[in-house]
Amino acid sequence: MTATSSDREQLRPGLWATVNERYPGSMITKSDLVPLTKLGKPLAASRLTFVSTAGVQPRGTLPFDVTHPVGDYSFRRVPSSAEPADLEIHQLKYPTAGANRDLNVVFPLERLRDLVAEGAIGALTPDVYSFIGYNMDPERLERTLAEEIAAAVAADGAEAALLAPA
């Protein structure tokens, strides 16, 4: 943990300023305090969930909408027992060649299951969560998609979450 990660200090306080400096006109602005939530018990005794923007979804489900100019605000449940062959990627905005060869580079379900088997993680939630990161309306993202995923994660009894942008 860094010196700035106490529960009353903003984690990486300059992040949004940096984003907006590098990408003028960016849709991202945020000044709210996002307090750090400390893990209540060891990870080895915790149920972990995984939330990804990789656009990974079970084969045969409605593809993420990668063509809409304002984005897709839906998410998919992915069984944590799923094999890579059961899954596919629908996402235009990042190179997927490597992930198509080994899905674990963006969606490391097999590695997470390895860590459960080794005892480093207590368990995985029955489902993990996936959406696409190309969304032009951050308010809608926060008020709908993020809240919906948070509710699903809470209902799954998750005690920790691994968040992974693609």
Place this chain on the structure above:
Amino acid sequence: MSLQYLKDAAARHDAEALIRYVRLHLGDGDEGRGRREIDKAWVEALKPLLDVPPTDREFIHETLSTKDPATLAHLFFDLHFYLVKRSGEWIHDGNL
């Protein structure tokens, strides 16, 4: 380029600001590439029609008559990607 920026541009009929965003979207952040992608889609739309094959005109008429403008606009974006994929020259990093 925020969503509010685009809504403001639409309200003041600033077509140049809006088309610039469309080019950036279709060109994955490269406006010139997006412009070429738009041209490519129109070329691919023209090619299958040159021999005047039978087409499902009733489907087209019914779709345009019954679907709402947002759905049709959404379909237009889908058709763009469908056509550029048919071209065999795929510039995007990822998958549809």
